[in-house]
Amino acid sequence: MRLAELSDRSGVPTATIKYYLREGLLPPGRQINATTAEYDGTHLRRLRLVRALIQVGRVPVAAAREVLRHVDDESLGRTIRLGAALWELPQGPEPDEESPATATARAEVDRLLRTLGWDSAREIGSLSPVHRSLVALVAVLLRLGYPCDAELMAPYAQLMHEAARRDLDRLETLDSDTEKVELAVSSAVLFEPVLRALHRLAQEEESARRYGIT
Amino acid sequence: MRLAELSDRSGVPTATIKYYLREGLLPPGRQINATTAEYDGTHLRRLRLVRALIQVGRVPVAAAREVLRHVDDESLGRTIRLGAALWELPQGPEPDEESPATATARAEVDRLLRTLGWDSAREIGSLSPVHRSLVALVAVLLRLGYPCDAELMAPYAQLMHEAARRDLDRLETLDSDTEKVELAVSSAVLFEPVLRALHRLAQEEESARRYGIT
Numbered sequence: 001m002r003l004a005e006l007s008d009r010s011g012v013p014t015a016t017i018k019y020y021l022r023e024g025l026l027p028p029g030r031q032i033n034a035t036t037a038e039y040d041g042t043h044l045r046r047l048r049l050v051r052a053l054i055q056v057g058r059v060p061v062a063a064a065r066e067v068l069r070h071v072d073d074e075s076l077g078r079t080i081r082l083g084a085a086l087w088e089l090p091q092g093p094e095p096d097e098e099s100p101a102t103a104t105a106r107a108e109v110d111r112l113l114r115t116l117g118w119d120s121a122r123e124i125g126s127l128s129p130v131h132r133s134l135v136a137l138v139a140v141l142l143r144l145g146y147p148c149d150a151e152l153m154a155p156y157a158q159l160m161h162e163a164a165r166r167d168l169d170r171l172e173t174l175d176s177d178t179e180k181v182e183l184a185v186s187s188a189v190l191f192e193p194v195l196r197a198l199h200r201l202a203q204e205e206e207s208a209r210r211y212g213i214t
Numbered sequence: 215m216r217l218a219e220l221s222d223r224s225g226v227p228t229a230t231i232k233y234y235l236r237e238g239l240l241p242p243g244r245q246i247n248a249t250t251a252e253y254d255g256t257h258l259r260r261l262r263l264v265r266a267l268i269q270v271g272r273v274p275v276a277a278a279r280e281v282l283r284h285v286d287d288e289s290l291g292r293t294i295r296l297g298a299a300l301w302e303l304p305q306g307p308e309p310d311e312e313s314p315a316t317a318t319a320r321a322e323v324d325r326l327l328r329t330l331g332w333d334s335a336r337e338i339g340s341l342s343p344v345h346r347s348l349v350a351l352v353a354v355l356l357r358l359g360y361p362c363d364a365e366l367m368a369p370y371a372q373l374m375h376e377a378a379r380r381d382l383d384r385l386e387t388l389d390s391d392t393e394k395v396e397l398a399v400s401s402a403v404l405f406e407p408v409l410r411a412l413h414r415l416a417q418e419e420e421s422a423r424r425y426g427i428t
């Protein structure tokens with residue numbers, strides 16, 4: 001398809017598509033002659049992901065470019081490629097190494113991972129920005145005096161593991177590794193807010209069941 | 215305790231405490247004489263919540279004041295009081311009523327709530343900003359061409375319901391309704407990011423188990 005059709009089918013204005021092309025967020029089309037390029041389904045799919053990242057997720061263009069670089073890096077193993085793409089997304093806070101609460105938090109997270117038998121997560125450890133941000137968040141809770149230890153987190157972690165199994169089962173249904181990584185990235189940006197809304201709605205439902213609506 | 219001790223025990227500078235008092239985020243202490251007021255455990259607890267809202271959750275001062283007004287409103291029933299406090303927190307997007315995807319999304323959310331038997335959530339419906347923001351998020355996914363129907367969401371919603379039961383069980387262990395609402399608010403601000411980090415960490419663990427670490 002030509003640029004005009006790509007714009008029609010994606011709902012993205014041609015000027016925006018040209019901007020994405022210039023910024024390297026969208027791979028160039030197949031050049032037919034000096035002024036015309038041909039685009040296909042992979043461009044449409046990529047455009048959707050770019051909009052998810054930039055327009056919905058408010059991911060800065062430079063970060064989006066890094067995410068997409070990893071999405072396209074077929075030389076990486078699947079876990080590393082997935083991780084690398086997700087790790088370039090905006091993450092939670094970094095741990096404050098000056099605070100004594102950080103050491104306690106790190107010990108609790110480690111105890112949590114042992115309890116759960118999450119050996120790979122323990123092995124990756126603080127290489128992962130997700131692991132570091134969990135430590136930072138637990139430290140904030142502890143510093144404010146709210147309880148947050150391995151026992152409290154474990155059952156929630158098990159529910160989230162159930163959700164993660166389901167996430168990966170969905171990925172398995174896709175053909176190529178690139179599509180898998182694309183879905184993982186768009187899920188992190190688009191589906192996490194859905195999950196949070198479902199959690200809050202479940203709290204309203206459960207509260208109304210226990211205490212009535214008024 | 216005096217202001218200086220309240221500052222020591224909370225780790226909040228006296229100037230900041232005075233600012234919170236002026237802004238009505240912290241109730242005044244018991245005035246002993248013209249220049250001295252006496253504070254107690256409820257002030258310490260409230261100070262912790264104010265820091266969670268403003269410093270960690272980056273909730274604007276005006277919104278924080280509204281949240282706390284509902285936390286303190288003992289005339290309300292428990293569900294309404296909880297809801298009112300939580301509804302004043304920054305919420306997700308509002309549905310775009312101009313978009314045809316919004317009607318489809320609203321129908322899918324309604325079908326989801328029927329499937330789950332979440333009758334109270336259906337009854338509260340779009341009165342709840344959480345319900346509205348779920349509709350808006352589903353509409354965005356659909357508009358971008360990502361699948362997000364009742365069947366896809368239902369198992370995730372059930373996991374979140376399990377988490378919500380656990381949340382409310384934790385609330386039950388507290389004595390007063392005010393403490394319950396305070397914990398619900400601080401959980402929304404502080405524990406939701408922990409849950410998101412646990413979900414991402416579970417994805418890393420599960421991916422490493424299925425495909426290896428490299």
